[in-house]
Amino acid sequence: MHLDPFELHRPESVDATVALASELAGRFDYLAGGTDLLPNYKMHINLRPHLIALDRVSELGGHSLERIGATERLADLEADEAFLAAYPVLADAIGEVATPLVRASGTVGGNLLVETRCFFFNQSYFWRASLGFCLKADGDKCHVVPQKERCYATFSGDLAPALMALGAEVEVAGSAGRRRFPVAQLYDAGGDGIHRTLLAPGELVVAVHLPPSSRGLRGRYKKLRVRPSYDFPELGVAVAGRWEDEGPVESLRLAVGGAETYPRRFDELTDPLAGATLTDDRVRALAAEVTQRVRPVHNTFLLPDYRRRMVDVYVRRAIAEARGGRAG
Numbered sequence: 001m002h003l004d005p006f007e008l009h010r011p012e013s014v015d016a017t018v019a020l021a022s023e024l025a026g027r028f029d030y031l032a033g034g035t036d037l038l039p040n041y042k043m044h045i046n047l048r049p050h051l052i053a054l055d056r057v058s059e060l061g062g063h064s065l066e067r068i069g070a071t072e073r074l075a076d077l078e079a080d081e082a083f084l085a086a087y088p089v090l091a092d093a094i095g096e097v098a099t100p101l102v103r104a105s106g107t108v109g110g111n112l113l114v115e116t117r118c119f120f121f122n123q124s125y126f127w128r129a130s131l132g133f134c135l136k137a138d139g140d141k142c143h144v145v146p147q148k149e150r151c152y153a154t155f156s157g158d159l160a161p162a163l164m165a166l167g168a169e170v171e172v173a174g175s176a177g178r179r180r181f182p183v184a185q186l187y188d189a190g191g192d193g194i195h196r197t198l199l200a201p202g203e204l205v206v207a208v209h210l211p212p213s214s215r216g217l218r219g220r221y222k223k224l225r226v227r228p229s230y231d232f233p234e235l236g237v238a239v240a241g242r243w244e245d246e247g248p249v250e251s252l253r254l255a256v257g258g259a260e261t262y263p264r265r266f267d268e269l270t271d272p273l274a275g276a277t278l279t280d281d282r283v284r285a286l287a288a289e290v291t292q293r294v295r296p297v298h299n300t301f302l303l304p305d306y307r308r309r310m311v312d313v314y315v316r317r318a319i320a321e322a323r324g325g326r327a328g
């Protein structure tokens with residue numbers, strides 16, 4: 001496998017990046033760490049003739065307890081003990097992404113916008129050609145759910161569920177200016193499954209903002225994967241909240257990724273728990289309700305029925321560990 005030639009651009013400010021994106025509309029990809037994009041390019045998936053590298057845009061880097069720049073590398077967050085202690089759910093998720101080598105290059109923005117995955121898609125050009133390609137790249141039909149309208153590839157980023165559970169916001173810049181909105185509203189739940197976010201064409205992720213109320217929340221991220229040292233999630237469950245050991249719940253948020261085309265948060269199930277004590281019975285009922293709602297399809301290594309049944313286990317496990325005990 002080889003990389004086809006492309007033209008590399010290296011702007012030095014957010015404004016210059018956005019202006020270049022307008023000029024190259026539809027003919028470029030942003031390049032951060034490249035750990036997701038370049039392997040896909042090597043497999044000749046959705047190639048563009050131009051890449052806009054983000055490494056020289058200083059505003060996109062750095063992190064504090066309130067803000068993470070889009071090009072901040074996962075390894076930089078992992079090395080900051082105060083940061084990890086402030087956000088246990090994020091600490092879990094960062095440590096579960098790929099391998100230390102990948103985390104040394106992979107960025108937070110790239111992780112939020114990581115390409116969705118499917119075993120009919122993450123294949124060489126020749127492999128895909130032998131099947132007549134598929135809707136997501138070069139073809140017009142889906143092999144997983146046979147039809148021609150929607151792709152069901154799986155969202156496989158680890159950070160999104162954790163950031164959603166923390167109530168984080170994403171700041172983006174585009175030709176219409178800057179805007180900021182919850183990470184929970186970044187992904188397109190009702191779309192075609194190919195254009196995976198609600199970003200406008202060419203919009204650049206500038207940073208992630210963590211609200212002060214999310215600091216010090218109890219939390220856990222539990223990830224199901226085939227090889228624990230390496231693999232993408234087959235399921236990821238993030239919980240974050242505030243409650244006393246035997247006291248009422250002040251806040252609780254739960255998000256699931258790695259199971260469907262987009263990660264999602266289940267506020268309709270956790271909001272009613274505010275003011276209640278988090279008993280084993282309530283946790284079991286919550287886990288059962290989340291399991292009812294999550295619907296994986298057969299496009300990753302593990303069978304959908306198994307992944308779905310593991311939702312129940314991982315929700316109970318995540319909450320139990322956030323409480324400091326064993327799953328009830």
Ligand SMILES: Cc1cc2nc3c(=O)[nH]c(=O)nc-3n(C[C@H](O)[C@H](O)[C@H](O)COP(=O)(O)OP(=O)(O)OC[C@H]3O[C@@H](n4cnc5c(N)ncnc54)[C@H](O)[C@@H]3O)c2cc1C
Pocket residue numbers: 029030031032033034035036037038039054070071074096097098099102105106107108109110111112113114115156157158159203204205206230231232233
């Ligand atoms: C062997 C291997 C294992 C992996 N395992 C995991 C895993 O377990 N969990 C996981 O979450 N990921 C995994 N990944 C995927 C990837 O390494 C990480 O998600 C990483 O954080 C992606 O960041 P990046 O900077 O390399 O993204 P890139 O590859 O540079 O970009 C990814 C996508 O985001 C877009 N993009 C990047 N930055 C911006 C921005 N600021 N604004 C707008 N668009 C942007 C790019 O155009 C591209 O479409 C794995 C990758 C490999 C190679």
Ligand code: SF4
Pocket residue numbers: 117118119120121134135136137141142143144145150151152153299
């Ligand atoms: S879910 Fe269907 S359209 Fe999407 S990548 Fe897989 S085979 Fe292609």
